[in-house]
Amino acid sequence: MGKELLGIGVASGAATGIAIGRAHLLAPSELDFRQYPIERKDVLHEVARLNNAFSIVRAELDELRANVSPDAPNEVRAFLDLHRMILDDSLLCDVPRDLVRQRLINAEWALAIQLEEVCRQFESIDDAYFRERAQDVRQVVERVLKALGTGRPATATLPKRREDGERLVLIAHDLAPADMLHLKDRTDIGLAGFVTELGGPTSHTAVLARSLGLPALLGAAGARAQVAEGDLVILDAEAGKLIVAPDAAELVAYRQKLKQQTEARFALRRLKGRVARTRDGVAVELLANIEAPEDVRDALEAGADGIGLFRTEFLFMNRDELPDEDEQYEAYAKVARAMKGKPVVIRTLDIGADKVLNPTARKSLGMAQGAPTEESNPALGLRAIRYCLAYPELFLTQLRAILRASTVGTVRILVPMLAHVHEIEQALAFIARAKEQLKDAHRKFDARVAVGGMIEVPAAALSLPAFVKRLKFLAVGTNDLIQYTLAIDRADASVAHLYDQLHPAVLKLIAQTIRTGQRARTPVSVCGELAGELSMTELLLGMGLRQFSMHPSQILPMKEHLLELSVKSSAKLAARVLREHDPMKIRASLAGRRSADRSV
Ligand code: PEP
Ligand code: MG
Numbered sequence: 001m002g003k004e005l006l007g008i009g010v011a012s013g014a015a016t017g018i019a020i021g022r023a024h025l026l027a028p029s030e031l032d033f034r035q036y037p038i039e040r041k042d043v044l045h046e047v048a049r050l051n052n053a054f055s056i057v058r059a060e061l062d063e064l065r066a067n068v069s070p071d072a073p074n075e076v077r078a079f080l081d082l083h084r085m086i087l088d089d090s091l092l093c094d095v096p097r098d099l100v101r102q103r104l105i106n107a108e109w110a111l112a113i114q115l116e117e118v119c120r121q122f123e124s125i126d127d128a129y130f131r132e133r134a135q136d137v138r139q140v141v142e143r144v145l146k147a148l149g150t151g152r153p154a155t156a157t158l159p160k161r162r163e164d165g166e167r168l169v170l171i172a173h174d175l176a177p178a179d180m181l182h183l184k185d186r187t188d189i190g191l192a193g194f195v196t197e198l199g200g201p202t203s204h205t206a207v208l209a210r211s212l213g214l215p216a217l218l219g220a221a222g223a224r225a226q227v228a229e230g231d232l233v234i235l236d237a238e239a240g241k242l243i244v245a246p247d248a249a250e251l252v253a254y255r256q257k258l259k260q261q262t263e264a265r266f267a268l269r270r271l272k273g274r275v276a277r278t279r280d281g282v283a284v285e286l287l288a289n290i291e292a293p294e295d296v297r298d299a300l301e302a303g304a305d306g307i308g309l310f311r312t313e314f315l316f317m318n319r320d321e322l323p324d325e326d327e328q329y330e331a332y333a334k335v336a337r338a339m340k341g342k343p344v345v346i347r348t349l350d351i352g353a354d355k356v357l358n359p360t361a362r363k364s365l366g367m368a369q370g371a372p373t374e375e376s377n378p379a380l381g382l383r384a385i386r387y388c389l390a391y392p393e394l395f396l397t398q399l400r401a402i403l404r405a406s407t408v409g410t411v412r413i414l415v416p417m418l419a420h421v422h423e424i425e426q427a428l429a430f431i432a433r434a435k436e437q438l439k440d441a442h443r444k445f446d447a448r449v450a451v452g453g454m455i456e457v458p459a460a461a462l463s464l465p466a467f468v469k470r471l472k473f474l475a476v477g478t479n480d481l482i483q484y485t486l487a488i489d490r491a492d493a494s495v496a497h498l499y500d501q502l503h504p505a506v507l508k509l510i511a512q513t514i515r516t517g518q519r520a521r522t523p524v525s526v527c528g529e530l531a532g533e534l535s536m537t538e539l540l541l542g543m544g545l546r547q548f549s550m551h552p553s554q555i556l557p558m559k560e561h562l563l564e565l566s567v568k569s570s571a572k573l574a575a576r577v578l579r580e581h582d583p584m585k586i587r588a589s590l591a592g593r594r595s596a597d598r599s600v
Pocket of ligand 2: 416456477479480
């Protein structure tokens with residue numbers, strides 16, 4: 001058996017989660033960042049070296065930014081902008097110059113001191129997202145250090161395609177967004193996947209890995225010491241492991257698995273144009289969750305019946321200037337146009353908790369010093385609709401942009417995290433106000449745009465009559481509904497074992513929402529992660545759910561599964577599960593289902 005290294009697997013929906021190939025180790029740097037004292041007469045020279053290195057990296061990032069292809073995911077531009085911002089921050093470009101002058105040390109030394117200081121500040125922040133940004137600072141400084149040493153940009157040197165035709169798996173200490181872009185441009189090298197020693201689940205590397213469509217393993221500590229150049233490796237993103245020098249049996253098994261996965265994915269495409277109809281003839285809508293306008297391509301490729309959730313907050317994150325009405329309109333209209341009349345549910349800004357705006361952006365909203373409000377429980381704080389109601393201009397700008405996009409497709413507005421009737425009423429009043437503003441400006445919009453609400457707070461699930469009376473549709477956000485029902489912070493690893501989607505309380509709230517929606521003839525969808533889980537489909541179907549919204553990569557496997565189910569037997573299962581109080585028993589009754597007799 002080969003040696004196994006563990007990490008965080010990242011599989012993109014577009015590809016299989018397996019890569020088999022020869023390892024190519026990317027050296028972090030062959031440069032020796034020597035640190036030495038200098039004489040006063042050399043200060044100007046060292047400062048000039050620093051200035052020159054910063055200019056080289058600036059030019060490199062600007063060139064990359066200018067050449068990002070128009071269909072690249074938005075994150076790519078956002079990450080390059082972030083790195084450009086870090087580079088221009090006076091903490092990094094001015095302070096090292098002062099250190100050279102005051103302490104009489106060489107440029108590399110000054111930069112290294114300041115790097116550690118800035119990273120220490122980031123790493124002391126009690127927020128995983130911000131802590132991970134220390135990694136971005138390191139990546140930027142490493143580029144400057146390399147430019148200091150060589151006088152050239154620090155682009156990772158990529159190997160040539162192997163002559164024996166075998167594919168490559170890159171093993172790196174870390175890959176900066178700029179390096180990832182170089183990888184994307186170099187499809188000619190036969191890259192099958194990559195492994196990095198750094199990087200957490202919310203790192204930019206992880207996000208980009210998904211959008212580049214390559215399987216990856218992140219946070220595989222010590223990978224470069226354990227793998228030799230040219231080693232045969234198997235990357236299994238689903239299992240979160242890298243097998244180094246697999247034995248013949250492992251290799252045969254994985255080759256077979258890769259072949260099957262590739263064929264299965266290919267074969268599923270035959271279902272693209274087919275209606276997801278159960279064996280007893282009930283049609284189910286399979287909708288896509290997207291985070292950026294570019295994701296609409298994946299939704300179309302999967303044959304989605306519409307966009308069930310467009311998480312717009314990603315248009316607002318990782319940037320200093322918030323998108324204005326026109327920029328937002330373009331983004332929403334792009335999706336609406338591409339979906340050609342199929343419904344597009346655009347969720348209003350769900351910022352707060354783990355999704356934060358940049359400090360400069362917050363400052364532009366008038367927030368004191370751009371600081372996140374000092375909430376000890378941000379998930380229970382100023383988030384989503386609460387945030388929007390607190391910053392009316394931000395909300396109105398977005399509403400006008402969404403309303404304008406309603407002229408080019410079937411657009412619906414979805415409001416997140418509602419708990420109170422007065423919040424629904426305020427949100428509706430804001431929408432009415434945005435319409436008035438558009439009328440005054442002689443802008444067109446569809447006056448009948450449907451407005452719906454997310455059911456993701458138990459208080460909402462327990463006051464449904466008030467919701468169905470005021471809203472045209474409901475979307476159950478199970479990710480948050482579970483978090484808030486069970487009082488489990490969904491971002492806190494230490495309580496992750498208590499985050500149980502099969503808790504009877506959670507299941508009852510979901511079932512109740514679906515049932516109340518049916519009675520009131522108010523469509524209900526589920527758009528949390530569990531809507532894309534095959535193990536939950538039969539139960540949700542049995543509860544009466546007819547709209548499932550999920551990551552585009554889950555749509556075709558879900559359709560294949562639904563074609564085999566019957567509503568009649570699903571309903572029996574749901575009734576049995578909903579009578580049960582013991583999650584273990586619920587788990588057991590679902591576990592046996594895929595092989596169980598599902599005869600009508
Ligand atoms: C949810 O809470 O289930 C949901 C879909 O919203 P998000 O994951 O964006 O909070
Ligand atoms: Mg949510």
